[in-house]
Every structure is written in structure tokens, then in C-alpha cells.
Amino acid sequence: MDIFEILSPLSVLLCFIGVFIGIIFGAIPGMTATMAIALFLPITYSLDMVDAIALLIGLYVGGISGGLVPAVLLNIPGTPSSLCTTFDGYPMTQKGEGEKALKIGITASIVGGFFSLTVLYFFAPVLASVAIKFSSVEKFLIIVFALTVIASISKGSLLGGIFSGFIGVYLSLIGMFADNNQLRLIPPGFEEELAYGFSLLPVLIGLFAIAQILQESEEGMKASPHQTFDFKKEKKNRFTFKIFNGQIINTIRSSMIGTFIGMLPGVGGSAASISSYSQAKNFSKHPEKLGTGEPEGLIASESANNGLIGGALIPLLSLGIPGDSTTAVLVGALLLQGIQVGPLFIPANPDLWDGIIYALIIANIVMFLLMFFSIKHMAKIIYIPKYIIYPIIIVMCVVGSYAINNGVMFDVWTLLLFGLAGYVFMKIGIQVAPFLIGFILGKELEKYFIDSLKGSGGDLTIFFTKGPIALLLWMLIAISIIYAIMDNRRSKKAGDQTITPST
Amino acid sequence: MKDLLTVELKFSEYHTIFPKIMLTILIFLAVLMLLLNIVKRIKKGTLTAFRFQFFIDNYDKLKFYGTVVLLIAYALVLERIGFLPASILFMFLITLLFIGNIKKKSIVVSLANSLATSLVIWYLFGQLFDITLP
Amino acid sequence: MKKLLTILLVAILALGLAACSNETSGSGEGSEVDVSRVRLVIGSTSTGGDTYQNADTISRYLExxxxxxxxxxxxxxxxxxxxxxxxxxxxxxLMFFHDMAYLGVEYGSIQENNKLENWTIGPVVSINPGNAFLAKGDAPYDTMTESAEWLKDNPDETITVAIESGGVSEITFDGYYLWVKEKYGTEVSDRIKAYVTGSQEDKNQALWDGNADIINGSIGGNNEYTKEGVEDDIKMKFLGITAGERVEGYDIPTFAEQGIKVDGKEFVFDKEFFFLMPKDVEEDFASKLDEAVAEVEENPDYAKDLAKNAYITNYVPADEAIAYLLEKRETFQNIIKNAPSLDKITN
Incomplete structure (x- = not known):
């Protein structure tokens, strides 16, 4: 059907506005795509269905993509799924290649976006029925697989990194266990505040933004070397699409991982970019360079990130099961319009289905254009003196933390607590990135572990006897760990180069 | 063998199973790291040499403690006096602290920064987007 | 810096335009309240669930x-x-929630100090009559009663029911369990197991994975899987709803129709939504809210909006709501007292 029969000029405009606002939300530390969509939910009620969905898809695409800006420029992941973007993005900024890094990230994003949307369009129903074949056992193993990245990004001490990761997992368990509504691990007196545990977002931006600000204030807020880089210097090492020449396989593999993990209901979006980064490192010809400002890592994280979007829509639109928390909010939007998502959604609503696909196409293109051409200006953020930008970041983080659960003061305290904790972590050698990955994935790890045992009556052998997919996943896990250990050995032998962890 | 590989599942105890496993792993890892460290130290002959410095040399006491105190104070007054006044005050003080002097220009910059940012955030998020602000 | 400001300015303008269409203007009637903004907190974290939808609908009409x-x-x-x-x-x-508000206290999933007596109860506004139980499309029984009969006829079989603990899902499961126990004896009811899990997606997945034979669900959330044309391996069918009356447009028998009784009384559970206010809320505000709700309940558009997701209007004025809910609570306290401990019936 013709694109303009379905999308009115208004819906294209709304999609545009959606992407624009989405990028802002994604770029502000503490605001997420999920939040943007939830906020606009009541507004969509007054809109036409296709217009509403165009706006929301725009917000979704923009929100996921915008996260890369602060991740690259300020070493603060704007959304949890851009955590891995900081690993190579920020080192590039420190080398004076911030603009280039952003452009690489955006290009990877649009490739991931289009990849997943193609998969969504052509294979949605088939893949969805594969997705529900993944029971809790397989999901548990996928989370374990994502966690193996901890081993490969541990800097210096491998054991130290793993230890940090497990601390992260442990702290994520604080609060109520959903099945039996029982509280655990809560320090006495905090039963009310910690009933739901520490919220991810304040923890994330506390560890990154506040900790970094504390560290810099200890050093007296001096201007960083990369702030004085001359702009012209970047001309020599400019962004061209040629960077992607050797990265085609990486880009496609990462998009695939992103789409696939997005597709699995109940496995969070962050797992996508984390696993994809880990794979990029395993397959890389020079794994030791990843984490020091290599486009390769950036591409892996960002293409997986946007691959996620189409992936998460697969089970939603062809089965009615949201693939992640953001699509769960989309269900709300459809329901407010009286449209039920379920296995018959696509055949029953052909116009809406086309509308969604067109909206995705437009949103991806708008995202690319908006970001690609405004990057020159955005990249200048790093030249703003710290005494101006840091206070702004703090207030944004506070607002974001307060708002993430719709107005909870304790989340602001969480932000500050983990800011301080992150600062102390740096001093005593607990590694922040492994800690965070453990924290992000911990709850899901537990859920699927317990769910698997509930199914097997407590029998642990279920993890090995479940079926071929489980065995395949075990193999992947083993390979990933072996690679990580070899890589760690190699980089240690390479002469204990002073790899200074950037956070 | 069968017993070893079976976890006792009881509904009212679901919530304790996984934390116990994690704690066991953490203790195991901590002991392992400690042992390895001791072995390394014995090899090097530096078993008793402890040198740990928390702060860097000549760290900026004023800025560091100032930041910590301001952050906590900000959070404390936020809900009491509302978002706008608290943020304007906080941003003014912290910008001034980061600049590090109280010349006229610094005050102007701080004031401009705090007013502009707080108002824009308040208007954009609190009013337009209807986000719940403190 | 200048450029940044320009960009910001443009952004604000664009947003202003987008937001304009959404401004609400007061209508200048007598029931207006002094507060310019009401924050309505709901007892669910999901914006896709029935609590959000009911809260959203009523608040849109109350503004x-x-x-x-x-x-x-x-x-x-x-x-x-x-x-x-x-x-x-x-x-x-203000707060907006459903029966879980007091059931949770009884089950211990909500703290004791949040019991109904400690709040001012506002009006009851709507019902989600869709709380239902489902089985796979090819299950050997079509209703809850038949499932019990089937258990009786097949002494080697068990039925596992996927539920959420501590609320509506558990109470309605308890009703079924107690009825089976009363009617068929423990020989049959001992073969009913519970698979306790979280969200609706988890319960659906439990059914598909074969970890559960029957799941708790709802018309709104599960109807799509019961339609003609859905593939066999994800197809579901309704075994019954717990509401007092059938839902218009759906051919699903109620528990009561099927003869499910506890203590000789028909087992009926309507999931009702209501407002909760601070204990010391200003009387003036409370009565204005009640008046406004009464007015909205008369509005056919409101009923039409609710009907989109198979919800129905149900107005109980604030001054009657407290007695109404306390009585409802008492009925179900009895069931909870006799209900099986989940420790015993999970594996």
C-alpha cells in the first residue's frame, strides 16, 4: 500500500517531533525512552491510531538513539542500554575524536535499526513462535552468556572484575521477590524505601556522573586535556563511511544479536548491547584494543542497541507479548485506543501494521538526519567549561532520578549514595562496569534461575538436559569465557601497560 | 549425587535461595583473591608492606567536601522548599564553588547558569511534559 | 553557546505547539477544587494494565x-x-487501586498499617469483570467444573494452576480450590498444585512451556489468544470468569453459573476500582470528588470508553463505599483463613 495513504502529513510530523523529543530524553542522563513514551501516553488518546503510533515509535527510536550522545561525550550512559557505548566512545572523545565517534555511533544505529525492521517485516510471525520456545532455562543461560562479558572487560585483575560483577548481582537482589512478596537483604529501617530495591537508573548515573564529578572535584575541577583540543585537529582523522569497510560483519552480527535478544520476551534491552559488545571482543583481531577507543566496540554496542527496537516489536506485534519494558508501555497506548495486541494483530489490522513499519522507517531516517547534522553542535558540549556543565548535569540527574519512578525522593538518595559508592569503588579497586552489568542483569538472572527450578522441581540438571538450545548456549558461554581468559593473559603479558580504567 | 544437584524449593523461602548462592560465590571469590594476594606478596617478600592512600596528593579539600555537602544539602531541602528555589540556590553555590573564586564575573556566571538551567528544566519538564518534580 | 540557546529556544517552541492541544481548561462550575494539580498514584507499576486504564479513563473525565x-x-x-x-x-x-488494596494486607503482601481503616475511602468507580481462568486450547475440559470432574475421573493426573500471589489472582484460585475440596474431598483437591509467578506474560509462558495446565488471566489480556485462527500451540480457551454476571459479547460462563460455591455461597469476585484518600483529607474536597464521580458515572461516553476494554461502570458513593468494602473484605477473610498454604501446594 502506498505510504502516504497510511501516513498523513500529520503523522509524519508527529513522528518527527517524537524523534526529536526522544533524542532529548535519551540524551539527558536519567531520562529514558520508556519514560518519554509513558509521558506521552495520555496525549495519544486524543490522536488518531496511526498518528499516535507514529509519535510513540518516534519517541522510541529517538530515545534509544539519543543515549549515545552523553555516553560518548561525557562518559555518562544516557540510558542503560548505552552502557557499552561508553567503553570505546569516551576514550575516542578523550583522543579528540568525539565528533567522529558520534557519527560512527549514529551510522551503526541506523544500520541496526533498518536491519531489525527488515527482520520484523518479513519474519515476525515465524520468529515469534521461535521466541516462545525459549523457556526460563534458555533465558537463564542467555543472561549468563551476557554476563560473561564481565570477564572480558575486566581491567587488570580478572578475579577482581568477576568479584565486582557478583557484588552487582547481589545488590540487585535487594528488595521484594516478586513470586512470594517477601523482602530480603534490606538493612533494618529501610523496608519501605527499598521494597523495590535500588532503581537501576539512579544507580547507573550515580556511578557514572556523580562519581566522576566527585573525582574531578577532588582534583580541583581542572580542564581536561581533550577540552583544549583544537577543533581543526579532527580534520586529519575525520569520519568517513570507509570506517565501516572492515566492520561489515561486526555491524551485521551486532544488529542480529540486538534483534534476537530484543525478541526474547522478558530479557531486558541492556543484555543486547552487552552481549554484542562481548562478541565483538571475542571475534576481534585485536581484542586488547577494545575499550581504548576503537570504533569496533562502539559499532557493536550501538547497532545492537537499535537492533533491539525491531526485535522487541516482533513478539509484541505477532503474539501480544512485549519484548521489553518500553514495548510494554506501547501495549498501554494500543489498549487506550481499544486495540488488543495478540497473535491475530497483524492480519486484523493491516493498515496499522503498515503504519508501524513506515513509522519505523521514517523515524530511523529522521533520527539519522537530525543527529548527523546537529552533531557538530552537540560535540561542542565538551568545550563548555566544567563549572557550567557539571552543575547542569547534577540537576538533570536529580530530576531524572526523582522522576524515573514518578516522584520518589529515595531515588535521589540512591543517586547520591551510588555516586559516593562509585567514587569509593574507584579508590578501592572495585570495577564499575562489571559491577553495573551484574546489577543490571542480576534480577533477571535470579528470576529465570528460580523459574527453571520451579519447572523441574528443584533439579539443577535441568540446565543441561533441557535440550539442544541449552547445550548450544553452554558452548557459547564456554567459548566466551575461554576467549576472555586468553585475552586477559595476553594483555597482561603485553607488559602490564598502564591501562587506566576510565571510570 | 542426586541430592547435591537438587535445590530444596519451598514457596515461602523462594526469596532466599538465590541470595544464598550468590553470597557463597562472593565469599569464595573473596577468599580466593585474598589467598592469591598473600601468595603474591610472599613471593615478592612484601607481605607486611601496606600502602594505601585514599585521596590523591594535595587533593582539593574545599571542592571535594564542598561538593559532597552541597549535594546532600540539595537533596535535603529539595522536597521542603520545592524544586525551583532549591535548584537555583544549589546551582548558584556549586557553580561558584567549581569556579573557585568570588569575583564579580564568577557570580554573574553562576547566577546566569543557575537561573537559566533551573527555569528551563522547570518549564520544559515540569510544565510542558508534566513530569512530577520535587 | 549562542547556538545552543537557539536550539533550545526552537525546541521549546516546538514543544509548546505539541503541548497546546493538550491543555485543559476549567469549565467554571461549582464543583471545582482549589488544587491546580492532582497526582493520582496507582497501585501498579504497569501502564498497560487494567489499573492504569481505569485510572486514566476516570481521571480524563474528572478533570x-x-x-x-x-x-x-x-x-x-x-x-x-x-x-x-x-x-x-x-x-x-490521591490513590487509585482495586481489591488488592485490602487483600494484600490479608495475605501479607501489603503492610498491615495500610489497611482500609487507616484511609478515607473514596467512591468505587468501575469493575473489571474479566478476571478469568484459561487452559490450552486442546485441554480435556472446557470449564472449571469440568476440570474438577476430570481430575476426579483421572486419579493419576494433577492440575497445576499458574497464579500471582497476594491478591486477586490468589483469592480466586483459593475459591476454586476450596470448592473442589468441599465437593470432591481432599483426594481430588490434593492434586491441584499452584505455580506462582509474576506478570501475565509469565503466566502465559508457563502455560506454553507446560509448567501450568490452567492459568489465571483476564478477558482484556487473554482474549486474543482464544480467537479462531490462532495457531494451536499458543491457543487458549476460557474456563470461566469470577464476576457475578457474564460479560457482554463473550460466551464465558461465570463461576457461579458453573455451581462453584464456598461455604454454601456462590463464589463471586468482582474486581472493583476505587479511590483512596489521606485519612484527614478535607471534607470539602472529598465531597466534591464524590459529586464529580457521580456526574461522570452518568456520562454514556465514560461507559463507552470503559467498554473498549470490557470494563463496566459501577458507582458506589463514598459514604457507602467504606461499609461496602469492609463487608466484601470480611467475606474473603473467611476464604483466606481456610485457604491452602502455598508452601504445601507448590512443588
Whole structure:
């Protein structure tokens, strides 16, 4: 059907506005795509269905993509799924290649976006029925697989990194266990505040933004070397699409991982970019360079990130099961319009289905254009003196933390607590990135572990006897760990180069 | 063998199973790291040499403690006096602290920064987007 | 810096345009309240669930008569009660929830100090009559009664029911369990097991994975899987709803129709939504809210909006609501007292 029969000029405009606002939300530390969509939910009620969905898809695409800006420029992941973007993005900024890094990230994003949307369009129903074949056992193993990245990004001490990761997992368990509504691990007196545990977002931006600000204030807020880089210097090492020449396989593999993990209901979006980064490192010809400002890592994280979007829509639109928390909010939007998502959604609503696909196409293109051409200006953020930008970041983080659960003061305290904790972590050698990955994935790890045992009556052998997919996943896990250990050995032998962890 | 590989599942105890496993792993890892460290130290002959410095040399006491105190104070007054006044005050003080002097220009910059940012955030998020602000 | 400012300015303008269409204007009637913004916290963290939808619908219709803006915040039960406990008495923070508000206290999933007596109960506004039980499309029984008969006829079989603990899902499962126990004896009821899990998606997945034979669900959430044309391996069918009356447009028998009784009384559970206010809320505000709700309940558009997702209007004025809910609570306290401990019936 013709694109303009379905999308009115208004819906294209709304999609545009959606992407624009989405990028802002994604770029502000503490605001997420999920939040943007939830906020606009009541507004969509007054809109036409296709217009509403165009706006929301725009917000979704923009929100996921915008996260890369602060991740690259300020070493603060704007959304949890851009955590891995900081690993190579920020080192590039420190080398004076911030603009280039952003452009690489955006290009990877649009490739991931289009990849997943193609998969969504052509294979949605088939893949969805594969997705529900993944029971809790397989999901548990996928989370374990994502966690193996901890081993490969541990800097210096491998054991130290793993230890940090497990601390992260442990702290994520604080609060109520959903099945039996029982509280655990809560320090006495905090039963009310910690009933739901520490919220991810304040923890994330506390560890990154506040900790970094504390560290810099200890050093007296001096201007960083990369702030004085001359702009012209970047001309020599400019962004061209040629960077992607050797990265085609990486880009496609990462998009695939992103789409696939997005597709699995109940496995969070962050797992996508984390696993994809880990794979990029395993397959890389020079794994030791990843984490020091290599486009390769950036591409892996960002293409997986946007691959996620189409992936998460697969089970939603062809089965009615949201693939992640953001699509769960989309269900709300459809329901407010009286449209039920379920296995018959696509055949029953052909116009809406086309509308969604067109909206995705437009949103991806708008995202690319908006970001690609405004990057020159955005990249200048790093030249703003710290005494101006840091206070702004703090207030944004506070607002974001307060708002993430719709107005909870304790989340602001969480932000500050983990800011301080992150600062102390740096001093005593607990590694922040492994800690965070453990924290992000911990709850899901537990859920699927317990769910698997509930199914097997407590029998642990279920993890090995479940079926071929489980065995395949075990193999992947083993390979990933072996690679990580070899890589760690190699980089240690390479002469204990002073790899200074950037956070 | 069968017993070893079976976890006792009881509904009212679901919530304790996984934390116990994690704690066991953490203790195991901590002991392992400690042992390895001791072995390394014995090899090097530096078993008793402890040198740990928390702060860097000549760290900026004023800025560091100032930041910590301001952050906590900000959070404390936020809900009491509302978002706008608290943020304007906080941003003014912290910008001034980061600049590090109280010349006229610094005050102007701080004031401009705090007013502009707080108002824009308040208007954009609190009013337009209807986000719940403190 | 200048450029940045320009960009910001443009952004604000664009946003202003986008937001304009959404402004609400007071209608200038007598029932207007003094607060310019009401924060409505709900007992669920989901914006896709029935609590959000019912809260959203009623607040959209209340904004006009109350002459205020209402913002629905999905904060979850524990936090919603916390916020309500801290709230001022001017009505600027209200809570919206369903029967879980007191069932949770009885089951221990919500703290004792949040019991109904400690709040001012506002009007009851709507019902989700869709609380249902489902099985796979090819299950050897079509109703809840038949499932019990089937268990009786097949002494080697068990039935596992996927539920959520501590609320509506558990209470309705308890009703079924107690009825089977009364009618067929423990020989049959001992073969009913529970698979306790979280969200609706988890319960659906439990059915598909074969970890559960029957799941608790709802018309709104599960109807799509029961339609003609759905593939066999995900197809579901309704075994019954717990509401007092059938839902229009759906051919699903109620528990009562099937003869499910506990203590000789028909087992009926209607999931009702109502407002909760701070204990010391201003009387003036409370009565204005009640008046406004009464007015909205008469509005056919409101009923039409609710009907989109198979919800129905159900107005109980605030002054009757407290007695109404306390009585309802008492009925179910009995069931909870006799209900099986989940420790015994999970594996």
C-alpha cells in the first residue's frame, strides 16, 4: 500500500517531533525512552491510531538513539542500554575524536535499526513462535552468556572484575521477590524505601556522573586535556563511511544479536548491547584494543542497541507479548485506543501494521538526519567549561532520578549514595562496569534461575538436559569465557601497560 | 549425587535461595583473591608492606567536601522548599564553588547558569511534559 | 553557546505547539477544587494494565468538573501507599487501586498499617469483570467444573494452576480450590498444585512451556489468544470468569453459573476500582470528588470508553463505599483463613 495513504502529513510530523523529543530524553542522563513514551501516553488518546503510533515509535527510536550522545561525550550512559557505548566512545572523545565517534555511533544505529525492521517485516510471525520456545532455562543461560562479558572487560585483575560483577548481582537482589512478596537483604529501617530495591537508573548515573564529578572535584575541577583540543585537529582523522569497510560483519552480527535478544520476551534491552559488545571482543583481531577507543566496540554496542527496537516489536506485534519494558508501555497506548495486541494483530489490522513499519522507517531516517547534522553542535558540549556543565548535569540527574519512578525522593538518595559508592569503588579497586552489568542483569538472572527450578522441581540438571538450545548456549558461554581468559593473559603479558580504567 | 544437584524449593523461602548462592560465590571469590594476594606478596617478600592512600596528593579539600555537602544539602531541602528555589540556590553555590573564586564575573556566571538551567528544566519538564518534580 | 540557546529556544517552541492541544481548561462550575494539580498514584507499576486504564479513563473525565489537571503516576502498591501516607490533606495526592488494596494486607503482601481503616475511602468507580481462568486450547475440559470432574475421573493426573500471589489472582484460585475440596474431598483437591509467578506474560509462558495446565488471566489480556485462527500451540480457551454476571459479547460462563460455591455461597469476585484518600483529607474536597464521580458515572461516553476494554461502570458513593468494602473484605477473610498454604501446594 502506498505510504502516504497510511501516513498523513500529520503523522509524519508527529513522528518527527517524537524523534526529536526522544533524542532529548535519551540524551539527558536519567531520562529514558520508556519514560518519554509513558509521558506521552495520555496525549495519544486524543490522536488518531496511526498518528499516535507514529509519535510513540518516534519517541522510541529517538530515545534509544539519543543515549549515545552523553555516553560518548561525557562518559555518562544516557540510558542503560548505552552502557557499552561508553567503553570505546569516551576514550575516542578523550583522543579528540568525539565528533567522529558520534557519527560512527549514529551510522551503526541506523544500520541496526533498518536491519531489525527488515527482520520484523518479513519474519515476525515465524520468529515469534521461535521466541516462545525459549523457556526460563534458555533465558537463564542467555543472561549468563551476557554476563560473561564481565570477564572480558575486566581491567587488570580478572578475579577482581568477576568479584565486582557478583557484588552487582547481589545488590540487585535487594528488595521484594516478586513470586512470594517477601523482602530480603534490606538493612533494618529501610523496608519501605527499598521494597523495590535500588532503581537501576539512579544507580547507573550515580556511578557514572556523580562519581566522576566527585573525582574531578577532588582534583580541583581542572580542564581536561581533550577540552583544549583544537577543533581543526579532527580534520586529519575525520569520519568517513570507509570506517565501516572492515566492520561489515561486526555491524551485521551486532544488529542480529540486538534483534534476537530484543525478541526474547522478558530479557531486558541492556543484555543486547552487552552481549554484542562481548562478541565483538571475542571475534576481534585485536581484542586488547577494545575499550581504548576503537570504533569496533562502539559499532557493536550501538547497532545492537537499535537492533533491539525491531526485535522487541516482533513478539509484541505477532503474539501480544512485549519484548521489553518500553514495548510494554506501547501495549498501554494500543489498549487506550481499544486495540488488543495478540497473535491475530497483524492480519486484523493491516493498515496499522503498515503504519508501524513506515513509522519505523521514517523515524530511523529522521533520527539519522537530525543527529548527523546537529552533531557538530552537540560535540561542542565538551568545550563548555566544567563549572557550567557539571552543575547542569547534577540537576538533570536529580530530576531524572526523582522522576524515573514518578516522584520518589529515595531515588535521589540512591543517586547520591551510588555516586559516593562509585567514587569509593574507584579508590578501592572495585570495577564499575562489571559491577553495573551484574546489577543490571542480576534480577533477571535470579528470576529465570528460580523459574527453571520451579519447572523441574528443584533439579539443577535441568540446565543441561533441557535440550539442544541449552547445550548450544553452554558452548557459547564456554567459548566466551575461554576467549576472555586468553585475552586477559595476553594483555597482561603485553607488559602490564598502564591501562587506566576510565571510570 | 542426586541430592547435591537438587535445590530444596519451598514457596515461602523462594526469596532466599538465590541470595544464598550468590553470597557463597562472593565469599569464595573473596577468599580466593585474598589467598592469591598473600601468595603474591610472599613471593615478592612484601607481605607486611601496606600502602594505601585514599585521596590523591594535595587533593582539593574545599571542592571535594564542598561538593559532597552541597549535594546532600540539595537533596535535603529539595522536597521542603520545592524544586525551583532549591535548584537555583544549589546551582548558584556549586557553580561558584567549581569556579573557585568570588569575583564579580564568577557570580554573574553562576547566577546566569543557575537561573537559566533551573527555569528551563522547570518549564520544559515540569510544565510542558508534566513530569512530577520535587 | 549562542547556538545552543537557539536550539533550545526552537525546541521549546516546538514543544509548546505539541503541548497546546493538550491543555485543559476549567469549565467554571461549582464543583471545582482549589488544587491546580492532582497526582493520582496507582497501585501498579504497569501502564498497560487494567489499573492504569481505569485510572486514566476516570481521571480524563474528572478533570473538567473538578477544574484541575490529574496526572496518573504508576508507582506500584508499596510506593503508592507510602506517597498517600505523606500526602497533604488538600487532595493534591490521591490513590487509585482495586481489591488488592485490602487483600494484600490479608495475605501479607501489603503492610498491615495500610489497611482500609487507616484511609478515607473514596467512591468505587468501575469493575473489571474479566478476571478469568484459561487452559490450552486442546485441554480435556472446557470449564472449571469440568476440570474438577476430570481430575476426579483421572486419579493419576494433577492440575497445576499458574497464579500471582497476594491478591486477586490468589483469592480466586483459593475459591476454586476450596470448592473442589468441599465437593470432591481432599483426594481430588490434593492434586491441584499452584505455580506462582509474576506478570501475565509469565503466566502465559508457563502455560506454553507446560509448567501450568490452567492459568489465571483476564478477558482484556487473554482474549486474543482464544480467537479462531490462532495457531494451536499458543491457543487458549476460557474456563470461566469470577464476576457475578457474564460479560457482554463473550460466551464465558461465570463461576457461579458453573455451581462453584464456598461455604454454601456462590463464589463471586468482582474486581472493583476505587479511590483512596489521606485519612484527614478535607471534607470539602472529598465531597466534591464524590459529586464529580457521580456526574461522570452518568456520562454514556465514560461507559463507552470503559467498554473498549470490557470494563463496566459501577458507582458506589463514598459514604457507602467504606461499609461496602469492609463487608466484601470480611467475606474473603473467611476464604483466606481456610485457604491452602502455598508452601504445601507448590512443588
Amino acid at each position: 473538567d468538573p473538578l477544574g484541575t489537571n490529574i496526572k496518573v503516576d504508576a508507582v506500584g502498591a508499596v510506593r503508592a501507599f507510602q506517597e498517600l501516607g505523606k500526602a497533604k490533606n488538600d487532595g493534591s495526592t
